[in-house]
Amino acid sequence: MRGFVARRLLVAIPVVLVATFVVFLLVSATGDPLADIRTQPATDPQTIRLLEAQYHLNDPVVERYVYWLGDFVQGDWGTSFATDRPVTDMVGEAAWNSFLLVGTTVVLSVFVALLVGIVSAVRQRSAFDYAATGFSYFGFSMPDFFFALLLQLVLVVWLREQFDVQLFYVQGKYTIGEEGNLVNLLQHMALPVATLMLTTVAAWSRYQRDSMLDVLRADYIRTARAKGVPRSRIIRHHALRNALIPFVTVVAIDTGVLLGGVVVVERIFSWPGLGLVFFTALERSDYPVVLAWTALATVFVVLCNLGADVVYGILDPRIRVGRRAAPARKSSREAGAPEVVAP
Amino acid sequence: MGRKAWVVAAMASLVAASLGGSAAAAVGKGSSPAGLITIGAEEFPPVLNNFSSEGNGQWTGMVVGPALARGYKLMPDFTYQPWIFDKDCAVVTPIDTVGNPPFTVRCTLRPDAVWSDGVPLTADDFKFTFDTIMNPDNDIVSRLGYDKITAFNVVSPTEFQMVFAEPFAPFRDLWAGTSTTVLPKHVLEGTNFNKVWNSCICDPKTKKPISSGPMMVESFKPDQQVTLVPNPNYWGTKATVSKVVFVPVPDSNAEVNAFRAGEVDIIYPQNQFGLRKKIEAVDGAHYTSSLGPQWEHFDMLSTVKGLDDIEVRTAIATAMPRQQIVDRLVKDANDDAVVLDNVMWMANQQQYEPNWSIYPASGDVAAANSILDAAGWTTGSDGIRAKDGVKLSFTLGTTPGNQARELSQQIIQEQMKKLGIEFTIKNSSDILWKKMTGFDYQTIIFAWVGSPDPYGNNSIWLSTSIPEACPPKQAKNGSCDSSGQNYTRTNVPAVDQLLNEADREIDVATRTALLNEADRQLAVNAVTVIPLFQKPTQLGYRGTVTGVRDNPTVDGFTWNIEEWAQT
Numbered sequence: 001m002r003g004f005v006a007r008r009l010l011v012a013i014p015v016v017l018v019a020t021f022v023v024f025l026l027v028s029a030t031g032d033p034l035a036d037i038r039t040q041p042a043t044d045p046q047t048i049r050l051l052e053a054q055y056h057l058n059d060p061v062v063e064r065y066v067y068w069l070g071d072f073v074q075g076d077w078g079t080s081f082a083t084d085r086p087v088t089d090m091v092g093e094a095a096w097n098s099f100l101l102v103g104t105t106v107v108l109s110v111f112v113a114l115l116v117g118i119v120s121a122v123r124q125r126s127a128f129d130y131a132a133t134g135f136s137y138f139g140f141s142m143p144d145f146f147f148a149l150l151l152q153l154v155l156v157v158w159l160r161e162q163f164d165v166q167l168f169y170v171q172g173k174y175t176i177g178e179e180g181n182l183v184n185l186l187q188h189m190a191l192p193v194a195t196l197m198l199t200t201v202a203a204w205s206r207y208q209r210d211s212m213l214d215v216l217r218a219d220y221i222r223t224a225r226a227k228g229v230p231r232s233r234i235i236r237h238h239a240l241r242n243a244l245i246p247f248v249t250v251v252a253i254d255t256g257v258l259l260g261g262v263v264v265v266e267r268i269f270s271w272p273g274l275g276l277v278f279f280t281a282l283e284r285s286d287y288p289v290v291l292a293w294t295a296l297a298t299v300f301v302v303l304c305n306l307g308a309d310v311v312y313g314i315l316d317p318r319i320r321v322g323r324r325a326a327p328a329r330k331s332s333r334e335a336g337a338p339e340v341v342a343p
Numbered sequence: 344m345g346r347k348a349w350v351v352a353a354m355a356s357l358v359a360a361s362l363g364g365s366a367a368a369a370v371g372k373g374s375s376p377a378g379l380i381t382i383g384a385e386e387f388p389p390v391l392n393n394f395s396s397e398g399n400g401q402w403t404g405m406v407v408g409p410a411l412a413r414g415y416k417l418m419p420d421f422t423y424q425p426w427i428f429d430k431d432c433a434v435v436t437p438i439d440t441v442g443n444p445p446f447t448v449r450c451t452l453r454p455d456a457v458w459s460d461g462v463p464l465t466a467d468d469f470k471f472t473f474d475t476i477m478n479p480d481n482d483i484v485s486r487l488g489y490d491k492i493t494a495f496n497v498v499s500p501t502e503f504q505m506v507f508a509e510p511f512a513p514f515r516d517l518w519a520g521t522s523t524t525v526l527p528k529h530v531l532e533g534t535n536f537n538k539v540w541n542s543c544i545c546d547p548k549t550k551k552p553i554s555s556g557p558m559m560v561e562s563f564k565p566d567q568q569v570t571l572v573p574n575p576n577y578w579g580t581k582a583t584v585s586k587v588v589f590v591p592v593p594d595s596n597a598e599v600n601a602f603r604a605g606e607v608d609i610i611y612p613q614n615q616f617g618l619r620k621k622i623e624a625v626d627g628a629h630y631t632s633s634l635g636p637q638w639e640h641f642d643m644l645s646t647v648k649g650l651d652d653i654e655v656r657t658a659i660a661t662a663m664p665r666q667q668i669v670d671r672l673v674k675d676a677n678d679d680a681v682v683l684d685n686v687m688w689m690a691n692q693q694q695y696e697p698n699w700s701i702y703p704a705s706g707d708v709a710a711a712n713s714i715l716d717a718a719g720w721t722t723g724s725d726g727i728r729a730k731d732g733v734k735l736s737f738t739l740g741t742t743p744g745n746q747a748r749e750l751s752q753q754i755i756q757e758q759m760k761k762l763g764i765e766f767t768i769k770n771s772s773d774i775l776w777k778k779m780t781g782f783d784y785q786t787i788i789f790a791w792v793g794s795p796d797p798y799g800n801n802s803i804w805l806s807t808s809i810p811e812a813c814p815p816k817q818a819k820n821g822s823c824d825s826s827g828q829n830y831t832r833t834n835v836p837a838v839d840q841l842l843n844e845a846d847r848e849i850d851v852a853t854r855t856a857l858l859n860e861a862d863r864q865l866a867v868n869a870v871t872v873i874p875l876f877q878k879p880t881q882l883g884y885r886g887t888v889t890g891v892r893d894n895p896t897v898d899g900f901t902w903n904i905e906e907w908a909q910t
Binding site: 029032034035036037038043044045046047050051080081082083084085090094148149152153156157160161166169170171172173175176177267268269270272276277279280284 | 379387397399483485567568591592594596601604626827
């Protein structure tokens with residue numbers, strides 16, 4: 001197992017290199033950190049020259065990437081062009097906030113998706129199943145940013161304007177003066193988490209449903225039924241445990257992807273996380289911050305994939321992780337649209 | 344944990360969440376506590392140092408402006424009102440003939456001006472600020488005008504004199520505007536200005552806030568919050584609000600939602616369609632809009648084949664449907680929006696004369712066609728005019744994603760088709776730097792930022808400000824001068840002469856006349872930059888806040904923060 005983990009971590013290195021280099025190329029080709037001051041007539045040309053030299057803006061792109069990489073591997077993530085703060089400080093502070101959002105989303109999504117998936121499978125073609133399918137289509141087709149704004153309009157603006165009540169919030173992590181208040185934090189987290197959950201629950205619940213249906217059709221379940229084992233026991237002890245194995249791996253993989261998805265949501269809710277830092281940095285062509293985020297997100301995805309493999313091995317003793325090729329898996333997003341339930 | 348325990352825990356969590364929600368619903372009415380005003384900032388200031396390249400944005404100025412006084416306050420009508428100065432600075436050296444003593448400006452300070460820690464604000468602070476600006480090691484975004492000062496003499500604690508090698512009329516601009524705040528010598532002397540002024544406006548040793556204005560920057564959490572509190576030792580009218588907090592709301596739709604929900608009391612978003620109606624629909628909310636210092640324009644690179652014929656540029660200006668652009672793009676936000684007919688002065692400045700009205704605002708296609716016919720540009724079978732093998736077919740670029748500019752492009756493209764001039768829209772994100780500075784464009788739409796005094800815009804018009812197109816290697820080793828911002832390669836000797844003369848002319852009326860004449864020359868003999876309109880500001884504030892007044896200059900809407908109150 002250790003050897004397997006070590007190998008996977010080593011594989012992550014070229015992945016991080018490629019990802020950061022591609023992002024560096026794109027950011028360098030499309031943006032200029034000095035764009036704003038260049039279009040101000042009073043800007044001192046000497047200052048522009050000084051900054052160009054300081055940021056190596058006149059050097060070839062590859063050379064600039066090597067400068068960044070050289071510092072990065074030594075633990076120096078550089079200084080933000082825009083804020084003049086160490087990138088490690090900016091990213092470190094925001095990472096906790098993002099993980100809070102992502103972590104809560106994952107935990108709640110697992111709970112809801114499992115529940116919906118199991119009930120849908122057990123009561124296949126019932127009204128609940130159709131409703132859950134409809135919800136999944138809605139979740140898949142609804143863009144994050146649109147749903148976020150919709151939630152804001154209905155659950156914040158409408159409630160406020162019609163009833164003068166504020167259950168949830170549009171922006172930030174805390175209301176001013178309420179810093180440290182857990183309830184206030186939850187009220188601020190509610191809508192961003194709900195937005196992120198829309199897609200995850202839609203996907204995971206379908207995955208769990210399909211997985212559960214497969215298991216319920218298996219011979220050993222039929223045998224159990226024939227032997228008179230109670231239905232509830234069959235579902236909990238025989239079907240669910242086996243159906244959980246692919247579900248858990250999908251959750252682990254998708255969690256990595258969620259860090260990317262959180263970018264839009266954090267911006268709309270002004271949530272002070274990595275996504276907001278990344279988005280702002282991208283607008284300013286602040287590539288030390290953009291690259292740090294890319295590296296962090298890449299490592300996170302790799303770790304989540306690794307976690308999926310490890311968990312898969314633990315849940316299913318038949319699989320000897322590290323001795324054979326890892327089982328073929330798909331993220332829920334790769335799995336495609338949910339199965340259409342026949343009428 | 345057993346199954347029952349899990350169920351109990353889950354139930355308890357749900358009950359707790361419900362109770363929490365109810366409790367919050369009972370107290371959470373959304374509006375700010377008494378005396379607290381919350382402002383949603385679309386572009387949250389990355390740093391607080393308004394002199395630096397990073398902190399040169401308008402939001403930084405509006406955040407730190409109330410904490411750092413200037414010599415003059417810029418008024419909404421673009422005039423200068425003495426603030427730290429006790430009266431308007433005066434020219435003390437007569438300049439009548441060549442060889443006279445240098446041009447000297449004398450400024451006197453209010454004797455009661457003090458820093459928040461009680462230390463008097465003196466001429467030494469002005470001298471220190473000047474030295475900081477001119478220090479080549481400091482990241483200072485603009486040294487324009489300061490570099491003309493040959494000597495800075497502190498005469499007494501309340502008086503200093505600036506000596507210039509030659510007459511310098513726009514001297515007021517040196518101590519007006521939020522990027523010219525006076526720095527506290529007693530706390531900043533001996534520190535690294537590039538570092539200590541970025542994250543706090545404070546004494547670097549004690550970290551206590553320092554201020555010379557009505558408010559102090561109590562705290563700055565990057566990308567999260569800036570808090571201003573009243574300066575108890577302010578020597579002017581004291582602020583009555585207990586706290587002003589800026590929070591980031593980068594998404595423009597979410598910004599409006601936050602305003603409607605009462606999470607923020609004031610918003611000052613970028614110009615966007617339909618915003619006015621949304622703000623006005625909020626119960627008790629107020630909406631105001633002013634014509635700001637940013638002005639949109641259509642530029643033609645005068646060395647491009649076809650565009651190098653001034654008759655072609657004149658025809659384009661004659662047919663330019665500027666009124667249609669204003670009606671479609673700006674009227675929604677501001678009823679008073681007009682076509683801008685001057686590139687020196689803004690329409691709401693006293694010195695403004697509509698010199699570009701020689702080109703009909705609605706665009707005269709027939710007249711434009713006549714100009715082109717007379718110049719020998721004939722229409723080919725493809726409907727495009729040509730002469731001597733040169734076709735009137737150009738690219739029209741701007742930054743992608745800017746709805747207003749993209750709409751302007753379409754309007755212009757349609758109109759110019761009627762002249763037999765083809766415009767192909769070619770937008771790219773690097774158009775304002777790589778392409779424009781490298782002269783790799785033909786026509787372009789973007790905005791310049793004006794200032795109360797047109798001096799700051801000289802580098803757009805002077806032939807000496809035409810930058811060289813520098814390959815990176817040459818720029819790097821300094822063998823090629825890419826400075827200057829005359830990106831249209833405008834070269835009208837009369838304009839050079841008039842602008843240089845205006846810089847030396849201290850008589851306001853004469854100077855205004857010179858600058859308006861330069862503008863007329865640009866309209867007739869250059870026709871490279873066609874002014875379109877001033878971008879309107881959009882300010883929304885809730886009915887619970889009083890005293891807020893917009894200021895379209897760089898001082899922004901926080902210019903009179905001491906007059907604000909929360910009801």
